[in-house]
Amino acid sequence: MCVGNYSFLFFFTTIKKNFRRCIVFNAIKMERKIRVRFAPSPTGPLHIGGVRTALYNYFFAKQHGGEMILRIEDTDQTRFVPGAEEYIIEALKWLGIKFDEGVGIGGNYGPYRQSERKPMYKQYADQLINTGWAYYAFDKPEELDAKRKEFEAQKKTFQYDCNTRSGMCNSLTLPAVEVERRISSGEPYVVRFKFPADTEIRVHDLIRGEVKMNSNLLDDKVLFKSDGMPTYHLANIVDDHTMEISHVIRGEEWLPSAPLHVMLYKAFGWEDTMPQFAHLPLLLKPDGNGKLSKRDGDRLGFPVFPLEWHDPKTGEVSSGYREKGYFPEAVVNILAFLGWNPGVEQEIFSIDELVKIFSLDRISKSGAKFDVEKAKWFNHKYIQAKSDEEITAIFEKDLAERGINAKHDYVLQVVALMKERVSFVSELWEQTTYFFQAPTEYDPAVIKKRWKEDTPAHLTEIRKIVETTAFEKQTLHDAVMGYIQGNELNMGQIMNSFRLTLVGAAKGPDLFELISMLGKDETIARLQKGIETIKQI
RNA sequence: GGCCCGUUCGUCUAGUUGGUUAGGACGCAAGAUUUUCAUUCUUGAAAUCAGGGGUUCGAGUCCCCUACGGGCUACCA
Numbered sequence: 105m106c107v108g109n110y111s112f113l114f115f116f117t118t119i120k121k122n123f124r125r126c127i128v129f130n131a132i133k134m135e136r137k138i139r140v141r142f143a144p145s146p147t148g149p150l151h152i153g154g155v156r157t158a159l160y161n162y163f164f165a166k167q168h169g170g171e172m173i174l175r176i177e178d179t180d181q182t183r184f185v186p187g188a189e190e191y192i193i194e195a196l197k198w199l200g201i202k203f204d205e206g207v208g209i210g211g212n213y214g215p216y217r218q219s220e221r222k223p224m225y226k227q228y229a230d231q232l233i234n235t236g237w238a239y240y241a242f243d244k245p246e247e248l249d250a251k252r253k254e255f256e257a258q259k260k261t262f263q264y265d266c267n268t269r270s271g272m273c274n275s276l277t278l279p280a281v282e283v284e285r286r287i288s289s290g291e292p293y294v295v296r297f298k299f300p301a302d303t304e305i306r307v308h309d310l311i312r313g314e315v316k317m318n319s320n321l322l323d324d325k326v327l328f329k330s331d332g333m334p335t336y337h338l339a340n341i342v343d344d345h346t347m348e349i350s351h352v353i354r355g356e357e358w359l360p361s362a363p364l365h366v367m368l369y370k371a372f373g374w375e376d377t378m379p380q381f382a383h384l385p386l387l388l389k390p391d392g393n394g395k396l397s398k399r400d401g402d403r404l405g406f407p408v409f410p411l412e413w414h415d416p417k418t419g420e421v422s423s424g425y426r427e428k429g430y431f432p433e434a435v436v437n438i439l440a441f442l443g444w445n446p447g448v449e450q451e452i453f454s455i456d457e458l459v460k461i462f463s464l465d466r467i468s469k470s471g472a473k474f475d476v477e478k479a480k481w482f483n484h485k486y487i488q489a490k491s492d493e494e495i496t497a498i499f500e501k502d503l504a505e506r507g508i509n510a511k512h513d514y515v516l517q518v519v520a521l522m523k524e525r526v527s528f529v530s531e532l533w534e535q536t537t538y539f540f541q542a543p544t545e546y547d548p549a550v551i552k553k554r555w556k557e558d559t560p561a562h563l564t565e566i567r568k569i570v571e572t573t574a575f576e577k578q579t580l581h582d583a584v585m586g587y588i589q590g591n592e593l594n595m596g597q598i599m600n601s602f603r604l605t606l607v608g609a610a611k612g613p614d615l616f617e618l619i620s621m622l623g624k625d626e627t628i629a630r631l632q633k634g635i636e637t638i639k640q641i
Numbered sequence: 642g643g644c645c646c647g648u649u650c651g652u653c654u655a656g657u658u659g660g661u662u663a664g665g666a667c668g669c670a671a672g673a674u675u676u677u678c679a680u681u682c683u684u685g686a687a688a689u690c691a692g693g694g695g696u697u698c699g700a701g702u703c704c705c706c707u708a709c710g711g712g713c714u715a716c717c718a
Contacts, residue, residue, distance in 0.1 A: 145718045180717055245716070261642065261714080294716050312646070321644055329716040336718050360645055360713040383646085386712070390652080393710055441666095445654055449665055468654075471711065475652045478667040488680090525679045535679080550677085599676030611678035 136377075138170025139350050141206075142196075143340065145177045146188035149413035149422065150195050152474075153355060153387040153396060156439040160384060161353045162201045163440070163462035170350070174206030175343060176217045179333045186416050195410040199432045200455050213347040218339050225334040228342050228372070229295045229327055233275075237371035238327060240275040240293045242286055247273070263323045266301045295328035297337075297364065297371075305363040310351075310382040310464050317363045325364055337361060341368040344379055353382045353464075356471075357395075382464050385443045386471040396474060398422060406476045410435065429528035430479075434486040438479050442472040452485050484527040492520045498529045506533065508540050517621060521613050535611075539621065542630050543608025550610045552641045554600040560635045562591075562598055563605065567631045570624065577620045584616075605634025 142158040144150055150158075165172040174196070176189055193208050205211030215221055232238035241264075243251075248264075251272075255262035262268065269276055274296070275283045287293060303319040327338040334342070344352060362381060369378040389400045401408030402423055412424035425435045436455050444467045446453075453461065487495065496512070496519045503510060510518075518539045519532070526532055565587060573583045588598050603615055606627065612618060619627050 143718090147718070177718065183717065241716095248716090259642075263643090263714080292716090296716095309646095315645070317645070323714075326716050331716075333716090335716070340718090355712095356646070357712055357718090363645095385647080388711080395712075441653065443653090447655065449655090451653095451666060465657085470647050472654090473652060475667065478653065481667055484680095522679090524681085554677090595676050597676095603677060607677085609678080610676095613677095613679090615676065 136350050137348070138165055138168040139173065139348050140165045140170065140353060141173040141175050141344070141347065141349050142201075142203075143175040143177045143343075143354075144192050145180070145183070146185060146192065147180070147183045148185050148188055148398075148415075149409045149411070149424075150192045151396070151398070152408055152410065152425075152439060155195065155199065155410055155435075156387065156442060157353065157355055157384055158196060158201050159199070159436060159439055160444070160462070160464075160467070163459050164351065164353060164464060165204075166459040167462055171204040172202070173211070173213070173347060173349070174203045174209065174216065175347070176207045176219075177336060177339065178217060178219045179329075179336060179339050181219070181331065181333065191411065191413065198426055199410060199436055218334075218343065221339070221343065222333060224346075225328065225338060225342060226332070229334065229338065232297070232327070232371055233295060235371065236298065238295050238297050239269075240283055240287065241296045241324075241326075242273045242278070242291060242293050244292075264296065265323045266299055266320060269296075269298075269324055292330035294326045294330050296324040297327050297368070299324055299364075299367065305366055307359075307362040307366050307381060309359070309362070310380055311385075311467050312359075312383065312469060315359065315362070319363075319367075322363060325361070327368075337364055337368065341365055341372070341374075345369070345372070345374050345377065348377070349379045351382065352379045353384065356383045356386050359383045382467070385468055387442060388471040388473045390473050390475065395471075404476065406474065406479060429530040430483050431486045431490075434479075434483045437486075438482045442474065443468055452482075452489075480527045487526065487529065488524050490523075492516055492523065495519050495523050495529060495532075499532050502529065502533055503540070510540055514539075514621070521617060521621075538607045538612065539618075542626070542633065543606070545608060546604055546634070546638055547609040548641060550600070550604050551638060554596075554604060554610075555638055555640050556597070556601075557640060559597075559601045559640075560638075562593070563601060563631060563635050566598065566602060567628055567635070570619075570627055570631065575620070575624045577616045580619060581616045601634075602631070604638070606630050 140161045142161050144154055144158075162172055164170070174193070176192075178184060178189075189207065196203070203209050205213060206216045229238065233240065243264075248262075252262045264272065271277075276298075278286075299319045299322050301320060305317050305319055305322075307315045307317075309315055325337050326335050328334050343349075362383070365381075366378070369375050387396045388394065389396045390404055396408060398408055407423040407425045407428055407430075409422055409424045410426060412427040413422045414420075415422070426432070433454060436458070437451075437453055440453065440458050440462070441451065444462070446461050447466060493516065496516045499519055500512070500515055503515065518536050522532060522536050526535055566584060569583045569587060570580065573580055584598070584602075587593075588595060599615060600610065603610065603612065606612075606615070606618060606622065622630070
């Protein structure tokens with residue numbers, strides 16, 4: 105009874121205290137400067153899932169007039185890949201994601217590369233040891249492996265936690281002098297977090313709400329490695345705190361370690377300035393299930409990386425959106441809509457519009473599969489919206505590579521006429537070849553269908569018309585129509601075979617449009633060549 | 642195995658005080674336009690809201706269970 109009353113009172117005061125703190129806490133949050141970070145690891149090219157994370161961070165920061173920071177998390181020296189950091193920076197730049205601070209930019213909270221921050225982490229590990237939130241562990245990797253095998257043999261899983269730490273080799277089980285001796289003699293050690301037993305840890309996630317976990321199930325994660333570097337867990341908390349990060353927006357794969365991170369803020373006494381968390385749903389592979397991985401892209405015909413990547417070790421090349429002909433604005437738009445939706449029917453948004461309309465609470469909880477067809481459609485929309493000049497500039501490079509010399513105005517006309525028919529500038533050439541080169545072969549299916557016995561005779565007459573009529577679109581049109589009507593022919597009989605001689609296939613724009621662009625001599629030459637070489641099938 | 646997260650047309654999704662013929666987009670099909678192919682436009686098919694229980698006059702929307710999927714489970718991030 106007495107105990108009951110007491111605990112009730114305790115419970116009540118705790119609530120009151122928490123309530124008050126909550127209010128203060130929120131007040132701080134409201135006034136707090138929005139600062140977010142994108143923190144990739146330079147272990148390879150940036151995955152589009154990572155790009156989307158960067159994008160959402162960017163939208164959020166810019167919308168709130170906050171700052172966007174680029175931090176490079178290179179605490180694992182064994183996984184360092186040369187060129188990866190440069191790749192990340194270039195990719196983000198290509199997409200138009202601008203940073204206010206970070207690697208390559210600078211700022212007041214630097215350095216922004218964790219390897220360069222190395223000297224500052226140890227004191228934090230020490231602080232945790234001194235306050236009893238962490239301990240030294242001397243277990244060798246082989247010993248841990250042996251332990252895992254031993255548990256496995258009993259169909260159990262070994263976890264270094266509050267239940268097993270007492271049976272391991274650490275500063276909790278060794279006498280203080282021995283711990284001292286080992287450290288001073290240079291014996292390798294790690295620092296592990298000491299999870300308190302039987303504690304419910306709540307993580308408030310902006311997307312998923314409250315996520316609860318019991319500390320008994322969590323393992324004593326290594327915070328500080330024997331090579332003198334912190335692990336991600338320690339480094340990210342220390343850095344987010346010292347860089348005054350207000351919101352951590354990252355992938356869902358981090359959700360299981362979020363309780364550890366929350367506990368670390370508590371252990372350091374930084375609860376009041378702890379950032380708010382938002383764990384983004386994963387990007388899934390289009391077929392089947394599972395996280396989108398490096399191999400899926402080229403297997404299914406779409407890039408997984410923003411830029412083409414040449415693996416320095418294997419020499420393997422992975423395709424990129426940029427090289428595939430996607431516009432950066434389109435990629436931004438595509439990615440923005442994978443896991444987020446503005447709730448309006450409009451789907452085409454510029455990056456600045458996305459900044460205005462984006463909101464964390466409209467992010468979905470479930471993973472999204474990448475749809476190549478929809479991605480193409482987005483690019484198609486962007487190619488249509490872009491100016492003829494802009495598309496021409498890109499197309500001219502393609503033409504130059506193919507050894508095609510054409511006047512700028514001519515290419516511009518071709519682009520104006522044809523750009524809305526393609527999804528990528530790279531598709532333009534195969535749709536417009538006949539504007540630059542006379543056909544060298546004729547589609548047999550079209551010959552069979554359209555090339556009749558009397559076709560050469562009619563086309564010879566048409567050639568005469570082209571030769572003698574004023575070379576102007578409408579005039580030619582009227583003249584040809586006059587011939588067709590005068591001889592009681594069908595439009596299709598003449599127009600399709602005529603087209604075949606000029607294009608070589610049953611495709612292309614309005615015929616008189618094409619004729620006026622090709623010019624009189626070229627039109628006559630193609631017509632004549634067709635008359636002479638196309639044989640009825 | 643354990644823990645956590647998720648589940649609306651094939652795909653991305655709308656649905657946010659429980660009352661909708663469950664809406665849109667991509668893709669697909671048909672039609673229209675055109676001299677062809679595309680574009681464009683119109684129309685259509687397409688979700689028993691994973692399944693089962695509750696709560697309620699009424700549930701895609703709230704609760705529980707199950708199934709399935711995914712993530713994590715390193716001195717990786």
